[in-house]
Amino acid sequence: MNDGAAARGAARVSLDALLAPALGNEKALEVVSHACRSLGLGDPAHLTIDQQRRVLDALSAGGDYVATVARFAKARVLLAR
């Protein structure tokens, strides 16, 4: 993240769209929605980049397939911004 203002702003790409290539649309939306609820965040479609990072951190915490997909999305997209 190069720009602090951008970090606080609305994300341009939804998290489920980032995870869908490996999980499919429906499963991606399910895991993101579940993580948002667990973290007390709002609508998954309207997360800030910081909130997206929190969701991906939570999803990445496990050692399973979904965790790898989340960690990869974080490295490839969020950290590249």
Added chain:
Amino acid sequence: MAGLCVVSELFDDAEPEIIRARIAERLAGRRAALVVVFASPARGLSAITAALDLDHEVVVGCSSAGEFDGRRETKGGVSVFAVAGDLVATAGMGTGLRDDVGGAVERALAGQPASIEGHPHRTGVVLLDPLSGVGEHAALLVAEHLGDVPLAGGAAGDDLAMKETRVAFGGHAATDAIVVAQLFTREALGLGVRHGHEILSGPLTVTRAEGAKVLELDGRPAWDVWKEQTRAAAEAVGIDVDTLTDADVGAFLLRFEAGLKVGTETKVRAPLARHADGGIAFATALPEGTVIRITESTPGSQVQSAHRAALDARAALEGRPVAGALVFDCICRNLILGPSFTDAVTGMSEALGGAPLAGFETYGEVALHAGELSGFHNTTTVVLAFPGER
């Protein structure tokens, strides 16, 4: 990429020393930087790679379910691709893929360099055992380790037995393993990937799964659902889903694969085997909650998609001619096309300007362009084109 020399050779039935001698002859005695071998389980993969390893820098390979070059295909044979000249190849193999995918990938990459001076472009080539059931997981971990590097590759086959698939590095072949090779080049390689499948069924939710094994769809045994959903389409191509023998099931499943909706596109996941408990084993994980749709394809779209993949790979070379190409082609294309599979092969060759190509029929494919978020595919043709001199 000055001085690049690419050769391919298809063997129907040859001993390792004959293959070694023929490749040496084709290379006019040059030492290849990279040799890739695709061998039917009937041919003894490790003996072939061991023989070639005596003459060349890096030799990798895998077992296959059919082999081809730019003119024809064979079964029970060996396809060899060798490239000599101004590129540097490194490789490694990691075993224990099923139980420790992260560790296996780390072992495959251990000691490999991140860069080679004077060769600014890096491409990964991945060969893995699909019966370990971690195809996408492994592809993403390789990509995570390598960074924003394009990947190409394939999942090994075993002539549709669905029992044991192998990958090889040097003279050593192993099951439950992954091989990762890196190619460092002066100019970028060209990557193309396409599939020709379309949605057949409505949405089906994975309601019980263990790793890559799907036990239930919509609360019912997965195999029962698969038969029900494909019955009419299978009948149209002469398949009775109620009388399939164990030997027929692998080929049947590879005609009617699972599709994930990704945006408005479909990404295909390969079912490989039926289990006695009514579950279906896949080449990669499908966690509970995943929604799939069963897919099918026509012969015409199979030929067309292979051709387009080759055109994409060539276009990615941005005007440079194709010196040669590696092709990783899903076995489903061969099953759907039958004898007309040769049309797909010659179509790819034509799209690549007649350059030497070597390929095999896979149980899964790896293709990841820089910046993409998924690297494991099924039903696709993946073409990795090597640039020649302008």
